Amino acid sequence: MDKKLIVDILNEIGLLLELKGESPFKSRAxxxxxKTIETLDQDIETLVKQDKLKEIKGIGxxxxxxxxxxxxTGKLDYYEKLKASIPTGxxxxxxxxxxxxxxxxxxxxxxxxxxxxxxxxxxxxxxxxELQGFxxxxxxxxxxxxxxxxxxxxxxxxxxxxxxxxxxxKFLESTGLVQRCDIAxxxxxxxxxxxxxxxxxxxxxxxxxxxxxxxxxxxxxxIAKGDTKSSVILNSGINTDLRVxxxxxxxxxxxxxxxxxxxxxxxxxRAKKMGIKMNEYGLFHGEDLIICRDEEDIFNxxxxxxxxxxxxxxxxxxxxxxxGEIPSLIQDDDIKGIFHVHTTYSDGSxxxxxxxxxARASGYKYIGISDHSKSAFYAGGLKEETVLRQLDEIxxxxxxxxxxxxxxxxxxxxxxxxxxxxxxxILEKFDFVIVSVHSHFKMSREExxxxxxxxxxxxxxxxxxxxxxxxxxxxxxxxxxxxxxxDTAAEYGKIIEINANPYRLDLDWRYVKYAKxxxxxxxINPDAHNIGGLNDIKYGVGIARKGWLEARDVLNxxxxxIVGSEKYFVYLD
DNA sequence: GCCGTTTTCGGCCCGACTGTTTTCAGTCG
Numbered sequence: 001m002d003k004k005l006i007v008d009i010l011n012e013i014g015l016l017l018e019l020k021g022e023s024p025f026k027s028r029a030x031x032x033x034x035k036t037i038e039t040l041d042q043d044i045e046t047l048v049k050q051d052k053l054k055e056i057k058g059i060g061x062x063x064x065x066x067x068x069x070x071x072x073t074g075k076l077d078y079y080e081k082l083k084a085s086i087p088t089g090x091x092x093x094x095x096x097x098x099x100x101x102x103x104x105x106x107x108x109x110x111x112x113x114x115x116x117x118x119x120x121x122x123x124x125x126x127x128x129x130e131l132q133g134f135x136x137x138x139x140x141x142x143x144x145x146x147x148x149x150x151x152x153x154x155x156x157x158x159x160x161x162x163x164x165x166x167x168x169x170k171f172l173e174s175t176g177l178v179q180r181c182d183i184a185x186x187x188x189x190x191x192x193x194x195x196x197x198x199x200x201x202x203x204x205x206x207x208x209x210x211x212x213x214x215x216x217x218x219x220x221x222x223i224a225k226g227d228t229k230s231s232v233i234l235n236s237g238i239n240t241d242l243r244v245x246x247x248x249x250x251x252x253x254x255x256x257x258x259x260x261x262x263x264x265x266x267x268x269x270r271a272k273k274m275g276i277k278m279n280e281y282g283l284f285h286g287e288d289l290i291i292c293r294d295e296e297d298i299f300n301x302x303x304x305x306x307x308x309x310x311x312x313x314x315x316x317x318x319x320x321x322x323x324g325e326i327p328s329l330i331q332d333d334d335i336k337g338i339f340h341v342h343t344t345y346s347d348g349s350x351x352x353x354x355x356x357x358x359a360r361a362s363g364y365k366y367i368g369i370s371d372h373s374k375s376a377f378y379a380g381g382l383k384e385e386t387v388l389r390q391l392d393e394i395x396x397x398x399x400x401x402x403x404x405x406x407x408x409x410x411x412x413x414x415x416x417x418x419x420x421x422x423x424x425x426i427l428e429k430f431d432f433v434i435v436s437v438h439s440h441f442k443m444s445r446e447e448x449x450x451x452x453x454x455x456x457x458x459x460x461x462x463x464x465x466x467x468x469x470x471x472x473x474x475x476x477x478x479x480x481x482x483x484x485x486x487d488t489a490a491e492y493g494k495i496i497e498i499n500a501n502p503y504r505l506d507l508d509w510r511y512v513k514y515a516k517x518x519x520x521x522x523x524i525n526p527d528a529h530n531i532g533g534l535n536d537i538k539y540g541v542g543i544a545r546k547g548w549l550e551a552r553d554v555l556n557x558x559x560x561x562i563v564g565s566e567k568y569f570v571y572l573d
Numbered sequence: 574g575c576c577g578t579t580t581t582c583g584g585c586c587c588g589a590c591t592g593t594t595t596t597c598a599g600t601c602g
Contacts, residue, residue, distance in 0.1 A: 017574095025585055029574035060575045098591090100600050135593060 018101035089115030117474025159502035256280035262314035337366035340525030346371035418454025436465030500540025512547020
C-alpha cells in the first residue's frame with residue numbers, strides 16, 4: 001500500500017477529530033504518526049509483517065491495530081465511520097484562510113452550514129456577525145477567502161460567468177479587430193449554472209484577434225491557441241473559448257454555438273427533411289450556401305419564427321415556432337415594481353429608508369417590503385410589536401414620497417405543520433404575504449408537499465416564496481411534489497415566486513412553463529438583503545424568459561393600483 | 574491516542590497575530 005495514502009488518511013483522521021471537537025492531543029497523535037511514517041526509511045508493509053510497528057515512537061496499541069488493518073486490508077473501518085459522521089463540506093471549509101476546526105464546528109453547529117457555498121451565502125446574508133467569536137471582519141475575511149477558493153471549482157453561477165463574459169466582450173470589441181461579437185453557449189441561453197464561457201466573433205484579422213484574446217489581462221492560463229479557436233482559463237478559474245469566423249458565416253456559427261446540443265440536433269433534422277444541410281458554417285442546398293444575414297433569417301428559411309436563445313432547449317420551441325406561437329417574452333424594462341425586500345428590521349444590511357431610496361433611484365413605482373417573520377430566529381425575524389413599528393414607519397414614508405408606493409409585506413415562515421406564525425390580527429394588516437420554508441428541510445416528500453399545500457391554501461397567502469429551497473451549487477432543495485404544489489397554486493389563484501437571487505433562481509425554469517400553462521401567475525422577486533441585491537431582478541427575468549413567460553404572466557409588470565389592491569390576481573386573468 | 578513511570582493517569586510546544594472582547598480564543602506557522 002502506498003505510503004503517501006496512509007499518511008493522507010492519518011492526517012485526515014486528525015482533521016476529522018478536530019472537527020468533532022475531540023481532544024486536541026488525540027488528533028495530534030494522528031498528525032504525529034503521519035509525520036513519523038512519512039519520514040520512515042523502512043518499508044511499512046515489512047514492519048507490519050514483522051509486527052515491529054509498535055517499536056516506533058509515536059505508535060501505540062491503537063495506532064498499531066489501525067495501521068495493521070489499513071496495510072493488510074487496504075481499508076480502515078474506523079476511518080470510514082468517522083468520515084461518514086461528518087459532512088465532507090466541512091473539510092473543504094478548512095481551506096478558507098482564517099477558518100480552523102473550531103470556527104468550522106461553530107458554523108456547523110450553530111448555523112448548520114455544511115459547505116463553502118452555504119457559507120458564502122450566509123456571509124452575504126450577514127449571518128456570521130451575530131455568532132459568538134465572529135464579527136464583521138471575520139465574515140469579510142471568510143467571504144474573501146471563499147472568492148479565492150472558488151477559482152478552483154468547475155461550475156459557476158450564471159451571474160458570475162455572465163459578468164466575466166460581459167467584461168471580455170467589451171475588451172474584444174475595444175481591440176477594433178471584431179466585426180460582430182457575442183456571448184454564446186449556455187450563458188446566452190441563460191442557464192442557471194454554466195461550465196464555461198463561449199464567445200463568438202467575426203473578424204478580418206483572426207490571427208491578431210487571437211493574439212489579443214490570449215493576452216487579455218484576466219487570462220491566467222492559455223490552453224490552446226489557433227486562428228479559429230482558442231481556449232484560456234481566466235483568473236476567476238472559468239474556462240473560456242473564443243471562436244472566430246468570417247462575417248458571412250457569423251449567423252450560422254452563432255446559432256450553432258448557442259446550442260443547446262439537443263436544439264441543434266432537432267434543427268438539423270428538420271433541415272435535412274427539407275433537403276437542406278445545416279452546420280456551423282451555413283445552410284446549404286447541395287453545394288450552394290443559403291444566404292442568411294442573421295439568426296432570424298435561418299429560422300425563417302426553415303419555416304420557423306425566431307426562437308429566442310433562452311428557449312432553445314428542444315422543449316417544444318421548434319413546434320411552437322412552426323405554429324407561430326413563440327411567446328413575446330418578458331423584458332427587463334417590463335418590471336414596474338418589486339416584492340420581497342429585506343431591511344435591517346430583520347437580516348438585511350440596509351435600512352428600510354435606504355432600500356426605498358434605492359428602489360426610487362432604479363425607477364420602480366412600488367416596493368414590497370417583506371422581512372422575516374418571528375419564527376425565523378436565525379434571521380432576526382420580527383416579533384409582533386416590531387412588525388407594528390415597521391408598518392408605522394412604512395405609512396410615514398408613504399406620506400413623504402409621491403413617486404413610489406411602499407407595500408407592507410412579510411416573508412412568513414411556513415411552520416413544519418404548514419401553518420403561518422402570526423395570528424390573523426397581524427396577518428390581515430399586510431398588503432401581501434410571501435410564505436417560505438426556512439427550516440425542517442428533511443421531511444418526507446409527502447409531508448413536505450402537504451406542508452406547502454396547506455400554506456398555499458392559507459387565505460392570507462399571496463405568494464409562495466423560493467419553492468424548492470435550493471441553493472445552486474451548494475444545497476439541494478427539499479423533496480416535494482412540485483406538480484401538486486403548482487396545481488394547488490393554480491386552483492387557489494396564488495402567485496409563485498421566481499426568486500431572482502443568483503443562488504436560488506427558484507422556481508426552477510423547467511417547471512415554469514407547466515405552471516404558466518395551468519394559469520399560474522408569477523412574481524419575480526429579488527429577495528434583496530441589501531441595495532445591491534435589488535439588481536438581481538434581471539436574473540429572475542432571465543429565468544422567467546427561459547420559462548416562456550410574457551409580461552402579462554408576471555405580477556410586478558402591473559401598475560401599483562392593480563398589485564396593491566386586495567384582489568389583484570383577479571386582474572391578472 | 575501516546576508516553577513514562579510517581580505502575581495508573583496526567584501531561585502532551587508555543588509565540589505572534591488577529592479579531593474579538595474587555596482578558597481571551599482561535600489560527601497560523
